[in-house]
Amino acid sequence: MVFAEGQVIRLEGVTKFFSGRSVPAVDQLSLEIASGEVCVLIGASGCGKSTTLKMINRLIEPSSGVIQVDGQDTARLDPIELRQGMGYVIQEIGLFPHMTIAENIATVPRERGWTSEKIRPRVDELLSLVGLDPGEFRDRMPASLSGGQRQRVGVARALAADPPVLLMDEPFGAVDPVTRAHLQNEFLRLQIQMNKTVLFVTHDMDEAMKLADRIAILHQGRLILHASPRKILGQASDPLIADLVGEDQALKRLRFVQVGEIVRRVPTVSPGTPLGGVHQLLSESRSGQVYVLDSAGCLLGTLSRDRAASQPSERLVDEVMTPADNLITPNTSAFEALCRILRHEASAVAVTTEAGVLVGEVSFEQILWGQKIS
């Protein structure tokens, strides 16, 4: 099926006062979410992130300011139609416990008056889309599903009428970390297919980093930063941001550095070279290794200084080298490269293209350096 393009969401000077409180829950918030973008709203509890989300589908009316969706002022639209045009996902508890999975998913289509001939195949399609077998799940009740399955149904329900905008209010907050990671990956996979405009609320910075195109950080109702995940990690000197990012911000930053950006050139030799001819190269190599390449530039193996010293110098490098393994590609994150180095207790890992052509190596020093450039 063809998914509709997303829509721009624009907030201008939006403020919300709740009655009986002198401090606004949301204070002069201006924010633009581009079409097809995933914007994650993050902040401590009570920072106004859920309020902001609910003002977009008018579950809460702003005290002042303008909210536009696709250029239209939402205050002038019928709230029912506005909401039906936006998928709404909350924690799994939001499923209707007295309706089957199929009835839950069919909520918006039924409100819109679709015929049951049109609804039935759509429900099956959505169940398959979120990775649940329609035959098995269609007629089950929410209570008989696991937390992760229920959350998938919640996403399917929000997508039922194919809305261009998705509002997600801590949708994966109630599931265990492993299931959450699964659901996040599924969400990213679906988002590539669907290209919705998504506003996603969470208090989990790791989740935000993983899913967001841009992250909007709220603090006491004010927007303090709206930027890409990588940029936010670079600004972690700000104490408010550092608080949200956590102690491991330096490590997190490595997830946004690709090894292709920090790879260094390395000494290489061809397979037929005798060991005697590589001592000079080995002594100059910063990681103490030389890389053995075939004529096409593909990596065959590595030779370390210790290994070369323990063998007679007339032997050929390809007889004594360590065969190539533990390879990574240039688009791997520096974080993963660091994990490889630690796991294999190596001084460096080789970086090759998908085809196996050597690009260079990444060592611990370069990862430290990469951490700074990000």
Add this chain to the structure above:
Amino acid sequence: MWGFAPVVLLAGIGLLVVIYSVRLASYSLSVEFLTYDRVLGSLSRHLELVAVSSIGALVVSFPLGALLTRLGSGRAEGVIVKILSVAQTVPSIAILGLSMGVLGLGFKTAVVALWLHALLPILHNTISGIRSVDQKIIEAARGMGMRPNRVFLRIELPLSASIIMAGVRTAVVYNVGSAALATLVGAGGLGDLIVTGLSLNRMPVLITGSVLTALLAVFLDSLLGKVQFLLNPRGQPIVSQ
């Protein structure tokens, strides 16, 4: 199918008691009084009192309760529930007396008194039933663009049906007992048999009246329990109250 076994069993026991008592009465002085016609007449009058007062209470309390939950603040709700709670503490016989002072003797007087007493349990359960529906679920429904009346009919009402029916059961069972006092204001019912049995010291008459009243209460409770079960959506807990 077997779910209705207790209901059928109770009806059967009632029938046997009536047949036995009427037979037994033919050997005593109460032969003139205890006839099938009279027993059935009292029973149907009793049912009439309970049905009219309970349905009347449901027709008033359910919409009122639902309306009160539609109002944002709980202020009006609190006032009305408080007034009815006070009315509820007044004993049925006192209400019957007061009602007689205004309306005189007869069926109407008894029905008004019973109706008054049935209002609170139904109103109370309607309000607390609808209020007990998880706000998150209601917010999800609204957030997806369900109209307010649809949220009420498709979400709030089915999820609170069990609690509301529990209130109806309480009211009906209560009324079966109180309706036995209707004889005091000349409204008839099974109370006729009980009071006559007591004053003439005729056991078969007394027992017929008492046992039928007791069985009627248990029978109606059981029957309404089935209705409650049928109204309750699949997979939702049943409230017993």
